[in-house]
Amino acid sequence: MRHEAKYYRKKGNTVICELCPNMCRLLNGETGKCRTRTNRHGMLITEAYANPCALHIDPVEKKPLYHFLPGTSTLSLATAGCNLACRNCQNHDISQTSPLETQNLDLQPDDIVVMAIQKGCSSISYTYTDPVAYYEYMLDTAQKANEKGLKNIMVSAGYINPQPLDELLPFIDAANIDLKTFDDNVYHELSGVHLKPVLNTLLKLKEAGVWLEITNLLVPTYSDDVAMIEKMLDWLVENGFKSVPIHYNRFVPTYKLHYLHSTPIALLLQVAEMAVSKGMKYVYVGNIGPNHYSNTYCPVCQAVLLYRTGYSIRSKLNNYGKCDECNCELDGVWK
Amino acid sequence: MENVMSVTVSWMVSGNECFIVVSLAFARCLIGSIYYKNVF
Ligand code: SF4
Ligand SMILES: [Zn+2]
16 A cells, blocks of 8 residues: 655655665665665655554563563554564565565554454554554554554664654554664674664663563574673663663574574573673563563562463562562553 | 464454464564463
């Protein structure tokens, strides 16, 4: 479905897309790196509007968000396309293609909101591919959802320019941002993008008061260097992210990196311990089945407050998000 | 990115909800976890 795109300018016979730091320069008929935005006779149009190719009801824990309305369902959607090109993309069949090539549903923002309410979801998640690739659809849907009292969740690599992010932020309640590595060369090798804009996005989300969680996938030979992970942690601690949950996830061979082995569990646990010792309050290890780091512990008295087995949860938090044992407040959005 | 892979049957039961998420060995999901919800 064609829709005029936001955030572009014309320069001679070129259109420059200013939505993400890729800043694609497009001649007439050319499409950007994300495969969703095309210069049509001097107008930038997006092919990713009201045509999701993936639509599911997921537990909010799957995003993963562990401190945001636990146990609730979220209507999750994506269109095809992505402004990154990760060698390990597990959704490459929809991310590394254009919406013109996938089988899509026809759902306007209003339809998505009505569906989320009908299905008893507390929120809508923009996920699976990178929602920056369907920015206008996300923005319009998030605005309508917000009017109806639904929450909006963005699961993203955070590769977006500040101005479009500012326009979106008032409608976003929670975000999980993939921080892929802390080495710019590796960032580029692994995902075709750069580190700095992602850090800017993290800072902006925090300043705006959006509930934020971070995912760091440990890809062997790319993002599993302990010294680099330590640098990332130092940056997070120095910049006020101690209360932001961090999810260290195990890599499983996928797509162009099918020849690598999975992340050793011992390394994931080592890194998690390091994060705790650096002062990160909520550290999780994902993709290895239930483990010590699947649960949420009270940061003061260490009582287990949320037990997780897969996506099922047993909570010992009281209704106000306070520890049942010592009554201290747990960071998060609990109702 | 979150894995798109999940087996949901929610759309097949109109008016009610019954959905199952089976997460396999993919990088953003717990291996082998099963999520089941039934709202009738
Ligand atoms: S959003 Fe797409 S077209 Fe625009 S700069 Fe980024 S990759 Fe290029
Ligand atoms: Zn406590």
